[in-house]
Amino acid sequence: MEAAVVIGSKWSEYKEWDSDLVQMICRTSDTGDAGARRIIKRLAAAGFLEEADDLDYSKQREHAWCDGSVLLILRRAARRSGLFPSLSPPLPERLSSLLSYGKAVEIFAKGWYAVRFATPVATALDASGEVVVAVSRHADPRRTWVFRSADDRAPLSAERYFAPTDLTPSNPFASMPEGYDLEHVGFDLAMFDDLNLLQG
Numbered sequence: 001m002e003a004a005v006v007i008g009s010k011w012s013e014y015k016e017w018d019s020d021l022v023q024m025i026c027r028t029s030d031t032g033d034a035g036a037r038r039i040i041k042r043l044a045a046a047g048f049l050e051e052a053d054d055l056d057y058s059k060q061r062e063h064a065w066c067d068g069s070v071l072l073i074l075r076r077a078a079r080r081s082g083l084f085p086s087l088s089p090p091l092p093e094r095l096s097s098l099l100s101y102g103k104a105v106e107i108f109a110k111g112w113y114a115v116r117f118a119t120p121v122a123t124a125l126d127a128s129g130e131v132v133v134a135v136s137r138h139a140d141p142r143r144t145w146v147f148r149s150a151d152d153r154a155p156l157s158a159e160r161y162f163a164p165t166d167l168t169p170s171n172p173f174a175s176m177p178e179g180y181d182l183e184h185v186g187f188d189l190a191m192f193d194d195l196n197l198l199q200g
Contacts, residue, residue, distance in 0.1 A: 002029055003039045004048045008075035009087050011067050015052050018063045046070065072184065091183045092116070094194040099133055099150045105183065106164070106175055111139030112189045115164060115175040120148075123167050125156050134175075135198055136162050137189055145198055155197060 006028045007021060018040065025036040043049045048071045052064040079090045091105055092098040095114070098107070104118035113136055120130035123146050131146040135155075142161040165172040189198060 003036075004043055004071060004074055005078045005084055005087070007043070007048070008067070008071045008078065009084075011071070011075075015057065015064045015066060018065070021049075021065060040065075043071075044068075048074065076183075093185050093187075093192070095135070095192055095197065096194050099147060099152070104175070107183045107185050109185045109187060109189070109192070112137040112192070113164070114192070117174055121168050121174040122170055124162060124169055125158050125167075127170070131156075134162075134164075134167055135189075135192075136164075136167070137198075141200065143198075143200060153195070153197060157200070 003025045006024055007016075010024055018037070021040055022033055022036040025031065025039055026033065029036075029039075031039070040049065044051065044065070047068045049065045050068045052066050057064040076090075078084050079087050091107065092101045093107070098105070098114055098116050101116050104116060106113065106115045108114075115134050117132055117134075120132050122129070123131050123134065125131075125144065125146050129148060131148050132150065133147040134144065135146075136144040138161040141159070143157055143159055144162045144167065145155040145157045146167075147155045164175045168174040185192070192198075
């Protein structure tokens with residue numbers, strides 16, 4: 001379980017190689033290479049890892065792995081639990097917590113995404129002002145909302161979808177500073193909107 005938590009917390013790419021996973025496990029647990037490889041097989045059998053067989057991965061001498069859906073669930077549960085001091089705090093999963101969040105983060109789900117900027121930034125909705133949070137729905141009806149502060153309860157909105165880089169034309173990578181988090185949340189926009197501010 002500790003190995004799965006470590007791998008889940010450090011997963012940063014679409015694929016990870018066998019040797020990379022072995023190093024992660026060996027650095028954080030009292031086991032050698034052979035033990036780490038046995039742990040990888042057990043994680044795969046339990047659904048935490050899935051062997052990559054697309055493109056040419058299956059033809060390589062070293063196995064490549066995708067993160068399984070169970071690993072995503074475990075990573076979120078481990079963050080929420082507070083039992084692992086090495087993990088970063090839980091990511092915001094509701095609008096109220098995203099507005100008060102102090103770091104840059106991007107969260108997404110089917111049909112929508114939301115971003116908390118590290119510092120206020122001008123957007124295509126209001127080039128003269130600066131916003132701290134943006135939410136964009138690309139499912140019909142399309143709409144984008146931007147919040148000017150953590151206490152803003154009257155967001156600006158536009159009846160169109162803005163991709164993250166289209167939203168900040170003067171600084172297209174404003175939502176992706178070094179060290180930012182990207183997290184998938186498995187629920188719809190209505191559940192995310194605990195303040196009932198994303199209407200229409």
